Ligand SMILES: Nc1ncnc2c1ncn2[C@@H]1O[C@H](COP(=O)(O)OP(=O)(O)OP(=O)(O)O)[C@@H](O)[C@H]1O
């Protein structure tokens with residue numbers, strides 16, 4: 001446990017003293033500060049229109065759907081590109097700078113290395129999600145916010161980013177080059193959204209059920225609507241564990257070449 | 258302490274090392290000597306548990322490096338060929354991190370770091386970023402990193418590479434000081450280094466041990482022959498023929514200039530006498546004649562390259 005926390009602290013410090021991390025945070029803030037008010041404006045206009053016409057679907061008049069969920073989908077888009085940038089050097093750099101030799105000749109297990117790095121990555125991602133949370137939080141000054149549902153929606157995004165983190169850490173463990181690791185990670189992050197699409201093209205109900213069960217968007221959409229299902233949590237945990245395990249295997253295999 | 262038995266490592270078709278066996282007793286300082294690509298680093302990597310051997314085994318303190326890697330790694334401080342340094346860390350934070358990885362107790366972290374900094378003379382750069390250090394300082398941080406957990410076994414791959422002469426002698430003094438308390442294996446191409454610090458030498462060539470002995474015994478390998486350095490004013494074309502025709506002279510090598518020559522001769526004082534006499538008679542203008550001690554370098558070259566490295570003028 002001490003070893004995990006040593007690696008965790010070292011990697012976290014690595015993020016915090018790296019100007020790139022703050023640049024990424026700054027960039028995300030700029031983008032969100034630009035898009036969020038636009039969403040809010042559109043919503044305000046629709047609300048005004050409602051006074052005159054009643055045909056507008058009720059959902060669109062809920063700030064949770066009209067503003068917060070759009071905000072979250074933009075956040076998701078950013079995370080697809082940002083998590084790889086945060087994770088790319090975690091293993092690649094170690095290989096390239098030969099510091100991997102130190103880790104591999106120290107009395108630490110591959111699992112400890114992966115867990116330490118993964119946790120540090122998750123904290124860095126949490127900072128960005130935290131920044132994104134500020135926008136709905138400030139909205140609560142002039143609008144009524146259902147905190148529980150908002151919290152669950154953010155939990156959903158957090159779980160999705162935990163999956164990104166697992167996959168992207170795995171990508172980083174595969175290569176010496178940070179750039180290759182970045183590109184690979186983005187491809188993984190995009191590709192995982194297409195896994196569930198099979199559900200729309202197959203006919204048999206069983207196959208459809210299976211696809212629905214492994215579809216990231218299905219699981220996420222139930223969360224953003226404010227329902228937590230055990231199956232969903234298990235699904236995310238399984239994915240994180242799977243990629244954590246794969247990374248551990250890759251690290252372990254670099255010992256016995 | 259360290260036991261290596263018929264260790265073999267293949268990289269694909271290349272045999273990096275073949276059936277290496279040796280053992281190192283507690284507190285001993287052993288030098289690995291060998292030309293580039295001999296397999297020194299490969300052997301060290303296997304002993305540290307970094308790499309698996311293709312066959313054979315290595316044990317440290319009775320633990321097999323393959324079966325009990327964690328137990329072995331706890332006991333080893335390792336300086337790889339390229340010091341494993343994080344450029345974005347401060348020297349002192351880096352050493353603390355290494356100490357944590359090696360499992361040094363929390364209460365001893367600070368004192369371990371201070372000890373390592375002191376022993377490698379790094380105290381004044383402890384607050385500097387590793388990125389901004391010169392090559393020699395980086396090397397010293399690499400050594401400090403190996404020392405920081407006060408391990409029983411130290412494996413140092415070319416520890417004095419890139420250091421200035423003063424530092425080289427300080428690191429050698431440090432190794433001498435560690436002798437007895439720690440078991441040390443170091444690799445090097447520099448002969449004076451092993452002469453200065455090692456009690457025992459293992460010479461490796463092309464993945465095999467070609468000699469393993471104490472320093473005195475190895476130097477004695479060449480006894481029966483001696484080397485004579487000759488400096489003259491007017492060399493003439495028949496010099497090589499004349500000198501090698503003398504009784505007891507085995508080989509004549511050309512030196513740095515046409516005025517310097519080296520001779521391999523039998524170990525008899527009369528030989529020197531007769532060479533001197535001949536040089537005077539021929540009017541070459543004798544400036545200097547001296548017998549050079551057969552040194553480790555000769556042993557090394559002879560064992561690893563045969564005689565092919567030196568240009569044989571006449572034999
Ligand atoms: N990762 C690798 N893949 C393939 N061959 C390798 C690898 N590492 C080393 N070798 C080969 O194994 C042999 C021994 O290499 P090693 O690095 O152990 O030599 P060395 O004695 O340390 O040499 P040097 O004095 O140059 O450091 C060499 O022929 C080298 O080409």
Ligand SMILES: [Mg+2]
Pocket residue numbers: 297298299338414
């Ligand atoms: Mg080497």
